[in-house]
Amino acid sequence: MIRDALQxxxxxxxxxxxxxxxxxGAITLAxxxxxxxxxxxRALALEARGFRALPSRSLLEPPADSVVQARARWGFVALSVLILVAGVAGWA
Structure with a gap:
């Protein structure tokens, strides 16, 4: 698009x-x-979504999991790996 405009x-x-x-050089400048x-x-859009420069919580800092949630998460990861291995090995 910029190349066409310059041409x-x-x-x-x-x-x-x-x-x-x-x-x-002209393309780089453009x-x-x-x-x-x-x-x-773009900065305003990110700030409106909660990505601020302040030390407040945003999507980049999720709340801590409980012990049950952490075990469930690792269980789902292990189950996913098991399903992938079974699919590659032809067991499924």
């Missing part, structure tokens, strides 16, 4: 290696500019 503006995309190197413009809206 429409008259940037040569074929030719000598020097001309191609100039194109890489990408950096777009990312800088999109950084603020």
């Amino acid at each position: 429409v503006r008259g940037m040569p995309l074929a030719g000598s290696p020097l001309a191609r190197l100039r194109v890489v 990408l950096v500019r777009v990312q800088l413009l999109e950084a603020a809206p």
